Amino acid sequence: MVEPEKPLKKKDQIMFDKEVAQKLQAQLDAELEEEDKLARQREENANIAELDDVQAMMDADYELAAKLQAEEQGELTIEEKSILFVELMNKRNKHFARLRAEEQRRKPLTKAQKRNTMSTYLKKMAGYKHNVGILDLMR
Structure with missing residues (x-):
């Protein structure tokens, strides 16, 4: 004979629901963590492949430059x-x-250079002529 299941009391039902919810949450967290791990691995693999391509291009450029330099040096x-x-x-x-x-x-500029520059500027602004000879004064 099979005994019919008795309904749980309210407190017991709440405890049972909490346990089930915690188990489900733990499963979801584990799945999300696994997905993140796989995504990171895929990203790392893509980065490694990209770096390998860049390194291959750099190696090819280096070899080409070495060949060109050897040709130029020989010529x-x-x-x-x-x-x-x-x-x-x-x-x-x-x-x-x-x-x-x-x-x-x-x-x-030093103080002397500043003074010299300023005096030159002032002389030019005043119409001062530096090379005034005796003949120019007699005219």
């Missing part, structure tokens, strides 16, 4: 190499001279 004579070296040194000297000049211009 140039010693005279051409020396001319190119002299041009490079001249460009380098001009570049550093330009940098030194810019640095010099960036420095603030």
Whole structure:
């Protein structure tokens, strides 16, 4: 004989419902965590593949540059190499001279330089002529 199931009391039913809800929540959390883990793995694999592609392109570019440099080095004579070296040194000297000049211009003027600049400006504004000779005064 099978006994019919007795309905649970209200408190027991609430406890049973809480347990079932907790089990369901734990299952959902585990599933979500597994999905996140899989998504992260897929993303990492995509990033690795992308990095591999970039590295392959960089390697190919490096090999091409090495081949071109080898060809250029084989084609140039010693005279051409020396001319190119002299041009490079001249460009380098001009570049550093330009940098030194810019640095010099960036420095603030000294008091004497400021005074000299201001007096020159005032003389020019007043119509002062620097080279006034004796013949010019007699006229």
